[in-house]
Amino acid sequence: MAEEIRIGVFVCNCGSNIAGYLDVKSLAEYAKSLPNVVLVKENLYTCSENGINEIKAAIKEQGLNRVVVASCTPRTHEPLFRGTCAEGGLNPYLFEMVNIRDQCSWVHMQEKEKGTGKARDLIRMGVAKAALLEPQEPIESEMDPRALVIGGGIAGMTAALALGNRGYEVTLIEKADQLGGLLLKLDKLAPSGADGCETVRKQADLVSRHPNIHLMTSTHLDEVNGYIGHFQVSATTNGAKTQFGIGVIVVATGANVFRPAGLYGYDGSKVITQLELEEVFKSGPFAAKNVVMIQCVGARNDERKYCSRICCMVAIKNAIEIKEKSPETGVRVLYRDIQAYGTENEALFQHARELGVIFIKYDPARPPKVEEGKVVVHHELLGREIDLDQDLVVLSTPLVAGDDNEAISKLLRVSLDANKFFLEGHVKLKPLDFATDGIYLCGNAHYPASVREAVSQALGAAARASIPLSKGVMSVEPIVSTLVDEDACRGCGLCVALCPYGALEIVRGEKGRKVKVIPVACKGCGVCAATCYHHALSVNSYSDAQIGEQIRAYLEESA
Amino acid sequence: MQYTTDVRIIRLMCTGRVDPTMVAEAFMEGADGIMVVGCHFGDCHYISGNYQAKVKIGLASKALGYVGLNTGRVVFNQCSSAEGDRFVSQVTAFHDSICAIGPLGSAENLSLPALKDRVDTARTALASEKLRWVVGKFTEFEKSGNKYGEKFTAHEMWRTLDTIVIDEIATHGILKEMGKGAASVVELARRLEIAPPEALKYVLALQRRGLVGLAGVDGSTPSYKIVERPARAA
Ligand SMILES: Cc1cc2nc3c(=O)[nH]c(=O)nc-3n(C[C@H](O)[C@H](O)[C@H](O)COP(=O)(O)OP(=O)(O)OC[C@H]3O[C@@H](n4cnc5c(N)ncnc54)[C@H](O)[C@@H]3O)c2cc1C
Ligand code: SF4
Ligand code: SF4
Numbered sequence: 001m002a003e004e005i006r007i008g009v010f011v012c013n014c015g016s017n018i019a020g021y022l023d024v025k026s027l028a029e030y031a032k033s034l035p036n037v038v039l040v041k042e043n044l045y046t047c048s049e050n051g052i053n054e055i056k057a058a059i060k061e062q063g064l065n066r067v068v069v070a071s072c073t074p075r076t077h078e079p080l081f082r083g084t085c086a087e088g089g090l091n092p093y094l095f096e097m098v099n100i101r102d103q104c105s106w107v108h109m110q111e112k113e114k115g116t117g118k119a120r121d122l123i124r125m126g127v128a129k130a131a132l133l134e135p136q137e138p139i140e141s142e143m144d145p146r147a148l149v150i151g152g153g154i155a156g157m158t159a160a161l162a163l164g165n166r167g168y169e170v171t172l173i174e175k176a177d178q179l180g181g182l183l184l185k186l187d188k189l190a191p192s193g194a195d196g197c198e199t200v201r202k203q204a205d206l207v208s209r210h211p212n213i214h215l216m217t218s219t220h221l222d223e224v225n226g227y228i229g230h231f232q233v234s235a236t237t238n239g240a241k242t243q244f245g246i247g248v249i250v251v252a253t254g255a256n257v258f259r260p261a262g263l264y265g266y267d268g269s270k271v272i273t274q275l276e277l278e279e280v281f282k283s284g285p286f287a288a289k290n291v292v293m294i295q296c297v298g299a300r301n302d303e304r305k306y307c308s309r310i311c312c313m314v315a316i317k318n319a320i321e322i323k324e325k326s327p328e329t330g331v332r333v334l335y336r337d338i339q340a341y342g343t344e345n346e347a348l349f350q351h352a353r354e355l356g357v358i359f360i361k362y363d364p365a366r367p368p369k370v371e372e373g374k375v376v377v378h379h380e381l382l383g384r385e386i387d388l389d390q391d392l393v394v395l396s397t398p399l400v401a402g403d404d405n406e407a408i409s410k411l412l413r414v415s416l417d418a419n420k421f422f423l424e425g426h427v428k429l430k431p432l433d434f435a436t437d438g439i440y441l442c443g444n445a446h447y448p449a450s451v452r453e454a455v456s457q458a459l460g461a462a463a464r465a466s467i468p469l470s471k472g473v474m475s476v477e478p479i480v481s482t483l484v485d486e487d488a489c490r491g492c493g494l495c496v497a498l499c500p501y502g503a504l505e506i507v508r509g510e511k512g513r514k515v516k517v518i519p520v521a522c523k524g525c526g527v528c529a530a531t532c533y534h535h536a537l538s539v540n541s542y543s544d545a546q547i548g549e550q551i552r553a554y555l556e557e558s559a
Numbered sequence: 560m561q562y563t564t565d566v567r568i569i570r571l572m573c574t575g576r577v578d579p580t581m582v583a584e585a586f587m588e589g590a591d592g593i594m595v596v597g598c599h600f601g602d603c604h605y606i607s608g609n610y611q612a613k614v615k616i617g618l619a620s621k622a623l624g625y626v627g628l629n630t631g632r633v634v635f636n637q638c639s640s641a642e643g644d645r646f647v648s649q650v651t652a653f654h655d656s657i658c659a660i661g662p663l664g665s666a667e668n669l670s671l672p673a674l675k676d677r678v679d680t681a682r683t684a685l686a687s688e689k690l691r692w693v694v695g696k697f698t699e700f701e702k703s704g705n706k707y708g709e710k711f712t713a714h715e716m717w718r719t720l721d722t723i724v725i726d727e728i729a730t731h732g733i734l735k736e737m738g739k740g741a742a743s744v745v746e747l748a749r750r751l752e753i754a755p756p757e758a759l760k761y762v763l764a765l766q767r768r769g770l771v772g773l774a775g776v777d778g779s780t781p782s783y784k785i786v787e788r789p790a791r792a793a
Contacts, residue, residue, distance in 0.1 A: 074570070103568055106560075107560060107561055107562050107647075108561065108564050109561060110561065114564035115564055118564045118567065121567055125567065409602075410601060413603075413604070413606055415602060415639065418641075423641065436604075494691065494695045498695055500606035500607045500608065523572075524572045525572055525576060525605035525608045526571065526573055526575055526608075527573070527605070527608050529576065529578070530576050530579075530611070530615065531611075531691060531694075531695050532691075533687065539576065542576060544578065544581070547569065547576075547581060548584060550569055551569065551581070551584065551585050551588055551590070552588055555585070
């Protein structure tokens with residue numbers, strides 16, 4: 001036991017992110033005075049190759065057996081530094097991270113002295129905890145190499161095909177009675193001009209004939225249990241229940257079109273949505289003589305703050321379509337801002353103007369008024385109200401979160417954003433993953449997207465999902481519950497009843513009834529450890545002693 | 560986004576990890592306030608850890624309140640990882656309220672050693688089997704009822720919990736006082752600031768459980784002591 005504890009502390013400047021607001025030199029100096037600390041280094045960027053190499057070298061040369069990095073957030077950098085320790089020959093769980101950027105320099109920008117004082121405390125707390133850390137070995141378990149895709153729109157079909165083509169078995173669940181999603185209702189697709197229905201029919205055909213894809217239409221997803229590599233799914237198709245196992249999940253459930261009930265006299269015949277206009281195109285010749293489109297209906301307001309991204313493109317596309325079908329029809333688009341991003345959308349916008357489509361800016365404080373035979377709008381440049389003739393008004397409404405998002409987010413234990421769209425694990429670093437391992441997202445389920453964007457995301461999500469699938473064996477973080485005091489356990493089962501993951505069971509052994517942890521199922525939440533009145537269970541790297549030491553280290557100094 | 564430098568964050572996997580005794584211990588170490596921040600209900604990254612946490616923190620707050628700690632010093636808040644602004648406003652509000660309450664001991668009108676001694680009694684009660692079971696079963700009962708299928712509202716449950724907390728604290732307080740030497744019921748009642756008949760009730764209950772026995776009789780006043788028991792067999 002009594003191995004001497006040798007802690008190395010690496011204090012990061014994060015360029016000027018930390019050093020600009022905290023006195024990093026004094027922090028490094030302070031760290032030297034802490035118990036068990038044998039080495040302190042200050043780095044410009046600890047996560048750079050230089051910094052990493054310094055850690056590795058120090059482990060070897062200084063015989064470090066604990067490493068503490070005081071830098072940014074463990075959310076993004078803990079895996080990197082743990083890996084560094086492993087490469088340097090130190091068990092990666094003998095590493096502790098102290099967040100002096102998000103918790104100090106960024107939030108105390110105007111209080112250098114106090115912020116530095118707080119960072120000193122945090123480093124002292126981290127060092128105190130580090131001294132009590134224990135090595136852990138990764139937990140390995142077999143990976144079920146099959147995938148589930150939820151939603152059979154263009155995104156879901158693309159993801160299923162990509163995974164199927166890589167050789168993985170895929171189950172595709174679609175709640176409707178046919179594949180295709182929103183595109184089934186669309187006419188021509190911008191910017192290519194391809195037919196919406198035909199585009200999805202081609203994909204649907206590939207999906208239904210694919211030997212690796214098991215298609216389940218008219219199917220309701222009832223339950224999902226388990227974790228990456230070992231999910232158990234139950235679903236119902238026309239009253240018949242099925243259950244099966246899979247290893248990863250792709251969410252591609254799309255979005256809904258906002259129905260503008262009560263807005264601008266919407267009635268579905270004379271005042272319609274862009275989606276309904278596409279249906280008009282599909283149903284035959286176009287008869288209206290004067291069309292007025294209104295943008296941002298029900299979007300970018302207090303209730304729905306976001307921009308739905310695709311509606312400007314859709315309005316431009318459909319304005320051109322009207323002009324092509326019926327050149328003498330007048331088309332006016334009332335907009336707040338035109339989002340014609342990218343070369344192709346901009347070209348379409350210019351083309352629409354060449355065809356005589358008129359774009360008029362309106363002020364949301366003075367919205368247009370739809371009246372009998374006309375739309376009255378305050379023209380910003382003329383500085384007065386003008387009347388526009390109309391025999392058809394088309395409202396551009398945003399895509400809104402799907403009906404099932406809340407239910408699915410509960411089933412899969414993944415998050416939604418403020419607008420109830422699915423929330424990715426990290427905006428920049430994990431845009432196609434959920435925070436929960438083994439679950440991915442693509443298409444409109446995430447946020448309004450064009451077909452091309454939805455397809456790129458689907459290909460990306462399939463690529464992400466195939467990383468664990470290709471591994472065969474999966475290793476799980478060993479930050480899990482452990483029976484640290486078998487004698488203390490009375491086998492009462494209280495912890496078993498409370499574990500949210502079914503990761504505990506009572507087994508009868510030589511010593512009588514005792515609890516047993518199923519480490520691959522355990523997520524390390526600690527509910528059990530916080531419940532057992534005999535302290536028989538503890539969570540690796542978050543033991544009572546380690547947490548207690550952190551608290552003590554903070555309060556001893558400031559007391 | 561800026562907030563007070565007076566807070567230190569202890570990272571846990573889930574608020575479900577917060578053992579109510581940890582809360583008591585942090586006050587014994589001298590913390591002025593403790594805020595536990597977890598996910599929103601229904602959005603817990605660990606499914607239901609936050610329901611557990613809410614009850615555990617609520618219980619800790621009750622127990623600490625009974626021994627004289629200002630209950631404003633313990634709060635349970637909810638905030639998602641995407642709600643930085645909300646976190647800042649929660650921290651700021653909590654900091655303001657702690658500043659108003661003042662440093663540990665001041666609002667309580669107690670010296671630090673006296674307060675810590677009392678908090679220690681709450682800690683023992685929070686570690687006890689009885690309170691742990693009640694907390695453990697709280698969320699379950701609330702959702703699916705007890706084994707007779709009777710459901711309870713949170714309000715009813717908290718009321719039940721209240722009496723259990725009072726009983727447990729008195730019981731552990733008595734055991735602690737007796738740990739210092741044999742004492743009469745009147746003396747115990749005086750030290751614990753409860754009515755003598757109440758104290759007698761707890762002493763007799765402890766006697767029935769075999770934890771406490773008669774130490775002797777001084778005049779007509781019996782005094783009681785702890786019954787030494789063999790250490791638990793391994
Ligand atoms: C009026 C309009 C015009 C548009 N025009 C264009 C255009 O010209 N060009 C362009 O690039 N894009 C256009 N778009 C955008 C395009 O529709 C989307 O990019 C595309 O539909 C995204 O596909 P998706 O698979 O993500 O979602 P969806 O097409 O919505 O498909 C989702 C699928 O998931 C299914 N589902 C939902 N919940 C469940 C569940 N719980 N279980 C099982 N299945 C479920 C649904 O039934 C649906 O089949 C337009 C959109 C609108 C509204
Ligand atoms: S670990 Fe604790 S709570 Fe779980 S069965 Fe054993 S004694 Fe009961
Ligand atoms: S740490 Fe959480 S998931 Fe793991 S066994 Fe305990 S209660 Fe279950």
